Amino acid sequence: MIDLLLSDATGGNGGSEKFVEKRKALLNELESHLWSLMTAGGRSEIRLWLCNTIACIRSIFPIHQCELFMKLLKTSRQKRRLAAQLLELLFEKQPQKVGPIVAKKSFMLEKFFKGNSKRILAWFSNFAGPSGVEHKKGAKALSQFAFKNRDVCWEELEWRGKHGQSPAMVATKPHYFLDLDVEKTVENFLEYVPNFWASTEFSESLKDGEIVHVDKEFFVEMFLNLMYKEDMEELWDIIDEFLTGESFSFLCHHLLIVLEEQDLLYFLNTIHKFLKPSLEVTALGNPSFWLEVVLSKCSIVSVDQLFLLNAVTSQARQLLRLVREEADENEKEEVKSIVTQVCSSSGPADNLAPIMDEWPKNRNLESIKWLGLQSWAIFYRLSEGFHTSESWESLFASNGIGFRKSHKYDLIDLVEDSEDGGFEWEERSLDKVKRRKKERRSTKRRRKLKSKQSLDALLDFDFPDNTGSWLLSTDQFSATWSAVDLPEHISKHCFSTWIKLSSKEARDT
Template identity: 70%
Template sequence: MMIQLFLSASNWSNDGNDELFEKRKELLRELESVLWLLMTSGGRSEVRLWLCNTIAGISSISPHHQRELFVRLLTAHTAKRRLAAQFLQLLFEKEPKKAGRIIAKKSSMLENFFRGNPRRILQWFSNFSGGTGLGHRKGAKALSHYAFVHRDVCWEELEWKGKHGQSPAVVATKPHYFLDLDVQRTVENFLEYVPEFWSSSEFAESLKDGEILKIDKKFFVNMFVNLMYKEDMKELWGIIDEFLIKEPFSSLCHHLLIILEEQELSYFMDLISKFLKSRSEVVEYDSPSFWLEVILSKCSITSIDQLLLLNAITSQARQLLRLVREEGNLDEKEKVKNIVSQVCSSSSRADSLAPIMDEWSKKKNLESIRWLGLQSWAIFFRLSEEFRTSESWESLFSSNGIGFRKSDKYRLLEDDEYSEESESDWDDGPSGKVKHKKKGRHIKKRRRKHKLEESYGERLIDLDVSDNGLDLQFKAGDWLLSTDQYSTTWSSVDLLEHISKHCFYTWIKFVIT
């Protein structure tokens, strides 16, 4: 069960064994073929989402480059209107007042929004207060204010539910009379006979907070798309620029990239690549998306398929394992298992990774990174299949030069509970209250322990590495490792991903420096 992790550069000296190298590549090609078939058997949307999630983790795009990147995407011919619609929904959600500012400037366009739509009319204009006139809200406030200011020309258009109308003088002293206004008929009159109202300052003021967006976002999305592309409204594009600079890159990616077609996603990756190649900063190796930054800054991407595969076997190793176990048939599962076994067996020689390193140093192409990615996933799969005990993990650490310290936090918790339980059981004091109090503390500790177990159990169930995940968790133990300077406690479940990623990151870091 020995697995060589190749964590030391001294293990990578090439002995010129081309036959070993070709055998390794053939096995990795077979593994790639089976995995790709499983990844795409139900369509490609899920694996594309995995890639979008990894892109969202890129941390080295500056705010100004971020703005330029998404503005280019918003103005690209193929995707612009569909992408703009998605972007505007995010803008409306995060910055409704900025959107409201634009609506207020184009308030006359809302005539068509209300015309022939009683539901919208009542939603916006029926908010009259039963108290003072200051309590009127939304369109009701705009309607009453405009009616008073321009009473000489529009008061006759107010329709009242009672037998007779109300005069301005009466309503001025008793603003709650507006509750008797027939709102629908009044607004319909204003649409027909008072066109000036729709471009008035009173109506515009009611729109500035953006609350009107809640009535029908789809209408306003279409309105803004036309303002962006037909009218090329500079103020709107200014708001878009400002928003794109301020909004986190991850948020923009999560909301926008998911709707892109693969051709559009490739275009986006090309744009990112140009920004990354022009920068001077060193890649942060601790970033979960650093490998993608390395590839985009140093390699030419010829196919989106290459990125989808490489992302799945590195950043989404756990998701890919789940896919193999849940979606693969028996033959496919056995094939993956057999190939991985051969890959790891052929990796027992310390110098067997050297040819791949040499090939990278000569060609600097994506193919070499793909071999390394497949190798790391093979290690991940093998660990998930066979490493179930503390002894097996500690043997792996020792044989690969990984320093480790055993974490005793859970054992200490259990010992503490045991001592309290014993003390409580043997307490023969005269008061039952003491015994009850200790029992209460014991129950609380049991609940806390249960929550810890539930937390770890969920991770085990998600990975599906054991039928009795909790037993595996506590038997396998927890360690502090030299791979991250002993800064984190790793459970056996977390180690599956950590070790394989650490291998891949170490290899990539070596070949690019």
């Protein structure tokens, strides 16, 4: 049986030094194996895991998230890369905000269109047909400017066919613009009508910001120069508004992933002053609970420890998969042996109190890292060794976890109820549908087949054999837990309990 170390975690004797050092050595050895598996294919995935956990932080106010990301945009080494990612988000979600800036810089778009037929056709080919719908985008600007300045630029319009169209004819039949050779016309305007590119007509067509979707890469580079070379105040105000208006989760998911690790470390060490984690909240419902506590209590020297701590707490199943699929047989046996020893308590003296006591003394990640590794060892042991109802209920009872049996997910009963209901309906309906006996038999066969297929599909999942499900005191009996999810739930409950106790010690010191 496994001692979850919940009752002994704050043991008064502080544990034996011998047991403490042995446990630390085993946990360090486990860390070495897991770190090797986690980084075998690079570090990008574990960085993504951490960014996803950061995105779950709930205690950051909009004004503070704006300040955090603004600092990165102005001070990080990779600020242009971060800014480029931010601009793409801005273009995608709120192009109308940047449209007026493009309109003011309309003269800069001569270079944008020159020699690029794809951009020309995308923006200037939106002429209306005979239905009377209005011209759109650049087509509207081109037609309005041409009519207004027909004395000086009408000859630059290139028409398909044997002859051109007169202003009077096109004014009565605007759909004749569909016969315009758009590419040649715009090339003529680039060469001979420079006033068009600074005109009110062209500028107005840009204000909704749709132009940025024609070639985002071009406009990202244009706006980067406006940010960092011209330091355009209007653009920075728009960015400020965007960073304040979007959710912290959205910004983290889309911006933190492009940061270098040194800048991510800077972000993590800056965020602490805005965090006020509550130890009273239900930690199991907040994936970032432990991270908020850690960041609010100490300065992070190396992001590697956070990568590891996040992996063993938030990606327990993924790490187990790595062990099963990526480790060789010798490494699997070593991990199994370490976990067995870590989960084998030698008595009251072998508890976590000494490790937890290091938190208020040193205020570093070492003690919390060991707690995280201990929780993953418990997850591994429960995943590999608990396959019966008796083993789970014995675990609950021996560790002071209240439980009630639940039958909510009894699959066999569920399917049988479904089938019984079908037969009952048939009996009630028999007298009414005698004329459709053949159809009824066909329906009955399809129903049986569907029930069988539904059961087969459910049984395809990796359910432990008939272990049932429970309501637990760990979450005030609020959810039903099956054996599939219990290893993760129990290990997270252990870790959150230890982190709360450790944090209270730190707060009281």
